[in-house]
Amino acid sequence: MNPLRHVAIIMDGNGRWGLKHKKSRNAGHRAGLNTVEKIIKESIRLKIKYLTLYAFSTENWKRPKKEINFLFNLLESFLVDKIEVLHKQNIKLKIIGYKKFSKKLNKILNLSEKKTSKNKTLQINLALNYGSKSELINAFKSVQKNKIGINEKNLGKYLLTKNIPDPDLLIRTGNTKRLSNFLLWQIAYSEIFFEKKLWPEFNQKDYNRIIKKFKNIKRNFGKI
Numbered sequence: 203m204n205p206l207r208h209v210a211i212i213m214d215g216n217g218r219w220g221l222k223h224k225k226s227r228n229a230g231h232r233a234g235l236n237t238v239e240k241i242i243k244e245s246i247r248l249k250i251k252y253l254t255l256y257a258f259s260t261e262n263w264k265r266p267k268k269e270i271n272f273l274f275n276l277l278e279s280f281l282v283d284k285i286e287v288l289h290k291q292n293i294k295l296k297i298i299g300y301k302k303f304s305k306k307l308n309k310i311l312n313l314s315e316k317k318t319s320k321n322k323t324l325q326i327n328l329a330l331n332y333g334s335k336s337e338l339i340n341a342f343k344s345v346q347k348n349k350i351g352i353n354e355k356n357l358g359k360y361l362l363t364k365n366i367p368d369p370d371l372l373i374r375t376g377n378t379k380r381l382s383n384f385l386l387w388q389i390a391y392s393e394i395f396f397e398k399k400l401w402p403e404f405n406q407k408d409y410n411r412i413i414k415k416f417k418n419i420k421r422n423f424g425k426i
């Protein structure tokens with residue numbers, strides 16, 4: 203049985219769910235937050251150590267301003283409401299992505315990271331304004347600037363996922379088979395599951411079904 207330390211999730215399908223059930227994409231984003239809470243809870247129960255959630259890509263800035271504002275307001279009020287609860291659950295929150303948001307949100311994100319920085323049960327990496335290509339370009343630039351050798355170890359020091367082991371398992375909900383600029387370097391050997399359900403429909407049972415399959419895969423890493 204494969205050990206499972208790190209799960210990464212592309213939480214896709216909120217907009218379609220919202221349009222189908224509530225006639226608004228934003229209602230889907232709100233519903234998606236319930237799934238986030240369920241999956242956090244289940245990850246703790248399963249003793250998973252790292253959960254990386256793709257919440258906003260560098261490409262998502264191309265969306266209508268109204269939707270972008272809704273998403274960041276939702277995140278802001280979620281953190282204000284729940285950071286204490288997350289902290290009590292011994293969860294460490296880390297933002298992966300460049301913090302170029304409103305002054306208020308930047309401050310809330312920094313405070314949330316600081317408050318939970320010593321927690322040990324589960325590390326949640328929230329990918330916000332994250333894009334794998336710019337992450338890699340910046341990492342290569344830093345390696346060059348510091349005049350150190352270009353190798354995996356040195357590159358890893360400048361990735362946003364520094365000190366985080368690579369994901370064992372990547373799940374994308376929403377019935378789309380693509381990576382959308384997510385962790386391209388880090389998922390070199392991850393097991394990938396594309397899930398038909400939209401993110402707000404995804405639940406603990408679906409999560410466990412995928413994990414069960416993951417546990418039984420023969421992971422070769424190039425060996426036989």
Ligand code: IPE
Nearest residue numbers: 213214215216217218219257
């Ligand atoms: C994913 O859901 C969440 C974010 C990108 C913030 P989408 O909003 O992409 O939902 P669909 O894919 O349009 O249904």
Ligand code: IPE
Nearest residue numbers: 212213214256257258259382
């Ligand atoms: C990927 O979903 C980004 C997040 C889930 C945050 P998108 O819905 O933005 O991906 P594309 O644009 O369909 O590839």
Ligand code: MG
Nearest residue numbers: 214215216376
């Ligand atoms: Mg989408």
